[in-house]
Amino acid sequence: MGFPSGTRLLKNLTDPGRIEYGVASSIVAGAFCLVDPARLRPGGRLAFRGLTAGLVGGLMLIELKRTPALKHNPIALAGTAAGVAGTVFGLSEVSEKLDARMMAALTRVGIRSPRVLVAVVSTLASLASFRSGTATDDDDGGDDGDGPFYTEVDPAIRSLVDGMLQATPEHSSAALSAQWATARAEHWTPPESDEFDRWLEFSVDENTARVVPHSFTFPVKAHFRAPSGVVAEASLLVSEGRLRSLMIDVVPGTDELESYDDGDPLESLTSWPAIEDVTFVLDTP
Numbered sequence: 001m002g003f004p005s006g007t008r009l010l011k012n013l014t015d016p017g018r019i020e021y022g023v024a025s026s027i028v029a030g031a032f033c034l035v036d037p038a039r040l041r042p043g044g045r046l047a048f049r050g051l052t053a054g055l056v057g058g059l060m061l062i063e064l065k066r067t068p069a070l071k072h073n074p075i076a077l078a079g080t081a082a083g084v085a086g087t088v089f090g091l092s093e094v095s096e097k098l099d100a101r102m103m104a105a106l107t108r109v110g111i112r113s114p115r116v117l118v119a120v121v122s123t124l125a126s127l128a129s130f131r132s133g134t135a136t137d138d139d140d141g142g143d144d145g146d147g148p149f150y151t152e153v154d155p156a157i158r159s160l161v162d163g164m165l166q167a168t169p170e171h172s173s174a175a176l177s178a179q180w181a182t183a184r185a186e187h188w189t190p191p192e193s194d195e196f197d198r199w200l201e202f203s204v205d206e207n208t209a210r211v212v213p214h215s216f217t218f219p220v221k222a223h224f225r226a227p228s229g230v231v232a233e234a235s236l237l238v239s240e241g242r243l244r245s246l247m248i249d250v251v252p253g254t255d256e257l258e259s260y261d262d263g264d265p266l267e268s269l270t271s272w273p274a275i276e277d278v279t280f281v282l283d284t285p
Helices: 006-013 019-032 042-066 074-090 092-108 114-144 155-166 173-180
Strands: 149-151 184-187 199-203 220-225 231-239 242-250 279-282
Touching: 006 019, 019 042, 019 114, 042 074, 042 092, 074 092, 092 114, 155 173, 155 220, 155 231, 155 242, 173 242
Parallel strands: none
Antiparallel strands: 149 184, 184 199, 199 242, 220 231, 220 279, 231 242
């Protein structure tokens, strides 16, 4: 049995469900406990605080990939991780004082190497937490059938997106069309045949070329009249260089929306619009 390639190893180390990530993150957490901040020079202490905050922020970023709502939202992921890292850095002085008190208390009760003990306990606790978390995920998957699940794209949706991508030769439309040809609908719960969702996610072949910029809304929108009378639009979202989702929303600034005060103006939608019922509109800056 050979060793995994560097690329695959890196992927496993940043996958919150892989044992490689669980072991590596637990060892790193334990190793940080071996450092005594009080023995560091001011510059070294500042660097250690930054490294600790960065590590916690990075681990949070990886852990949040378990959350379907955030998994494909890089802005929300980065913002949350940055907020956590900033909080950790801001509380560094308080944390260091608590660390010193804990080490002093362990020394007083006869522990000769308190930092080694804390590092071992921290590593084992992190491993136990990882195993517990993956076991919970497995149990939930068995009970609720957590996805992702993949289904073929509805022909009406495929025609709609084809029309949007073919409406302009620019904005990486050719590359996105190549991705779209391989697309399957992605669901995080077992899909219901009679359920209509105004937000759809897709999975495309990873071997297709990514587009630049990596995250943007495709500028061609499909406008149509909703049953309530308001003008709605279907939009394509690109994330991490791949076509990721299709959503319906009310066209911003539509006149009908100002006079509509009876709940959600799109609540009466029960299906995606047919291509003959839409008008393709290219957004301009």
